[in-house]
Amino acid sequence: xxxxxxxxxxxxxxxxxxxxxxxxxxxxxxxxxxxxxxxxxxxxxxxxxxxxxxxxxxxxxxxxxxxxxxxxxxxxxxxxxxxxxxxxxxxxxxxxxxxxxxxxxxxxxxxxxxxxxxxxxxxxxxxxxxxxxxxxxxxxxxxxxxxxxxxxxxxxxxxxxxxxxxxxxxxxxxxxxxxxxxxxxxxxxxxxxxxxxxxxxxxxxx
Amino acid sequence: xxxxxxxxxxxxxxxxxxxxxxxxxxxxxxxxxxxxxxxxxxxxxxxxxxxxxxxxxxxxxxxxxxxxxxxxxxxxxxxxxxxxxxxxxxxxxxxxxxxxxxxxxxxxxxxxxxxxxxxxxxxxxxxxxxxxxxxxxxxxxxxxxxxxxxxxxxxxxxxxxxxxxxxxxxxxxxxxxxxxxxxxxxxxxxxxxxxxxxxxxxxxxxxxxxxxxxxxxxxxxxxxxxxxxxxxxxxxxxxxxxxxxxxxxxxxxxxxxxxxxxxxxxxxxxxxxxxxxxxxxxxxxxxxxxxxxxxxxxxxxxxx
Numbered sequence: 001x002x003x004x005x006x007x008x009x010x011x012x013x014x015x016x017x018x019x020x021x022x023x024x025x026x027x028x029x030x031x032x033x034x035x036x037x038x039x040x041x042x043x044x045x046x047x048x049x050x051x052x053x054x055x056x057x058x059x060x061x062x063x064x065x066x067x068x069x070x071x072x073x074x075x076x077x078x079x080x081x082x083x084x085x086x087x088x089x090x091x092x093x094x095x096x097x098x099x100x101x102x103x104x105x106x107x108x109x110x111x112x113x114x115x116x117x118x119x120x121x122x123x124x125x126x127x128x129x130x131x132x133x134x135x136x137x138x139x140x141x142x143x144x145x146x147x148x149x150x151x152x153x154x155x156x157x158x159x160x161x162x163x164x165x166x167x168x169x170x171x172x173x174x175x176x177x178x179x180x181x182x183x184x185x186x187x188x189x190x191x192x193x194x195x196x197x198x199x200x201x202x203x204x205x206x
Numbered sequence: 207x208x209x210x211x212x213x214x215x216x217x218x219x220x221x222x223x224x225x226x227x228x229x230x231x232x233x234x235x236x237x238x239x240x241x242x243x244x245x246x247x248x249x250x251x252x253x254x255x256x257x258x259x260x261x262x263x264x265x266x267x268x269x270x271x272x273x274x275x276x277x278x279x280x281x282x283x284x285x286x287x288x289x290x291x292x293x294x295x296x297x298x299x300x301x302x303x304x305x306x307x308x309x310x311x312x313x314x315x316x317x318x319x320x321x322x323x324x325x326x327x328x329x330x331x332x333x334x335x336x337x338x339x340x341x342x343x344x345x346x347x348x349x350x351x352x353x354x355x356x357x358x359x360x361x362x363x364x365x366x367x368x369x370x371x372x373x374x375x376x377x378x379x380x381x382x383x384x385x386x387x388x389x390x391x392x393x394x395x396x397x398x399x400x401x402x403x404x405x406x407x408x409x410x411x412x413x414x415x416x417x418x419x420x421x422x423x424x425x426x427x428x429x430x431x432x433x434x435x436x437x438x439x440x441x442x443x444x445x446x447x448x449x450x451x452x453x454x455x456x457x458x459x460x461x462x463x464x465x466x467x468x469x470x471x472x473x474x475x476x477x478x479x480x481x482x483x484x485x486x487x488x489x490x491x492x493x494x495x496x497x498x499x500x501x502x503x504x505x506x507x508x509x510x
Contacts, residue, residue, distance in 0.1 A: 034397060035397075037400070067216070067220075068212055068213060068216040070209070070212075070213050070216075071213055071216050071217050071220070074217060074220070075216075075220050078220055078221065078224045079224070081224070082224045082227050082228055085228045085231065086227065086228070086231045089231050089232060089235045089236075089239065090231065090235060092235065092239045092242065093234075093235035093236075093238035093239045093242065094235075094238065096242040096245075096246065099242075104394075104395055104402070107395070173470060176400075176470070176471060177400075177471050178400075
């Protein structure tokens with residue numbers, strides 16, 4: 001992929017819909033399936049990924065000329081790990097309230113495929129500003145995906161939303177378990193594909 | 207060859223830069239992080255005893271910390287209890303060595319200020335002054351005794367045991383008769399949505415009010431948590447007046463001697479916590495009885 005010609009707004013929405021990390025790129029499935037058991041978990045992990053993604057994308061875009069191509073992947077991992085540590089330590093020191101809720105999610109991020117992939121595919125070839133928008137879009141796209149999954153799974157599995165009782169019963173406990181994560185991802189992916197199909201058909205006709 | 211060299215140098219340099227950044231952030235944040243953790247522990251301790259911002263603790267509530275060390279002298283092993291003693295209104299620390307069978311061995315006065323005793327390094331320095339080689343010592347654990355008006359109100363036990371993924375750190379509160387007053391999960395890295403539910407009220411509050419007799423043989427049952435019990439355990443979340451006082455008493459006594467209901471999809475985490483708490487209570491009850499025996503027979507003027 002050469003230097004992007006897309007505008008910042010296009011890059012931003014690209015991450016949320018066209019190249020949604022979970023439903024279109026099918027990346028970072030482990031956390032998507034494992035953690036999207038509730039809306040809150042999805043939101044918190046999404047925010048954590050958003051910060052790390054934006055920070056790492058900008059860093060790599062800024063220092064890409066100094067990285068030897070043979071060691072780019074270790075450098076990406078190192079960058080992500082550094083940002084994760086920095087965010088983890090700063091949260092613990094300055095916002096202990098947020099750390100109580102988010103600490104466990106931030107530590108998980110180091111090995112996320114979506115971040116490494118975005119650094120390799122985009123930030124390593126583009127300047128800082130587009131990388132920022134791409135990172136922001138991807139982070140929000142991930143948050144959106146996680147929250148959609150969390151919404152379905154929490155509502156069906158526990159009958160609650162954000163921990164508040166909505167349905168009054170627990171219709172299908174199965175949805176809380178990891179296996180159901182795959183089902184949910186599959187279903188929502190199918191919906192995405194179907195919408196795209198219909199959309200393209202309408203486009204052709206007109 | 208040139209390639210290898212460039213790769214090595216490149217990797218080393220990037221590692222060094224990363225290490226430098228992380229180190230710098232660590233130095234900047236470490237003090238505040240420790241401070242926050244300290245506040246958190248303090249808040250948890252008060253919370254377990256039923257105090258909060260709305261219901262502040264009484265002024266005469268005091269916490270005394272006892273530190274336990276394992277002391278080795280050649281082949282023989284002792285337990286070294288670092289206990290606070292009160293002499294003429296001044297609090298001091300003494301190191302009491304007890305044999306494995308509960309017999310008194312010796313005691314030493316330690317020169318350490320009570321407010322500095324919370325720092326592990328300071329404690330070690332003070333013990334090093336009295337325990338000369340070949341005696342060696344290792345830190346085991348600590349107990350916090352809550353005292354009010356010369357009477358013990360509760361024991362607070364910080365503890366750690368293996369969970370499903372890594373160690374789970376907890377704080378357990380016991381009353382003087384070793385009945386559980388409350389359990390708080392301090393740190394855990396179980397799976398979110400499954401094992402991580404151990405820190406939810408409907409799990410950890412199940413331990414509340416369990417008697418010492420029950421705790422000695424407590425098990426985990428794979429039964430669904432009854433709805434009324436769940437609402438009862440989570441009653442902090444609901445509006446006041448959801449339960450009448452009689453109802454609270456009724457549900458409390460109904461489930462008081464019941465085993466722990468396992469979390470759905472996280473039996474191992476549930477079992478680990480139950481086993482961990484059970485061991486903590488059993489071991490502590492045994493140890494404190496021995497320590498109390500020695501304190502009584504030696505007429506130590508302990509502060510608690």
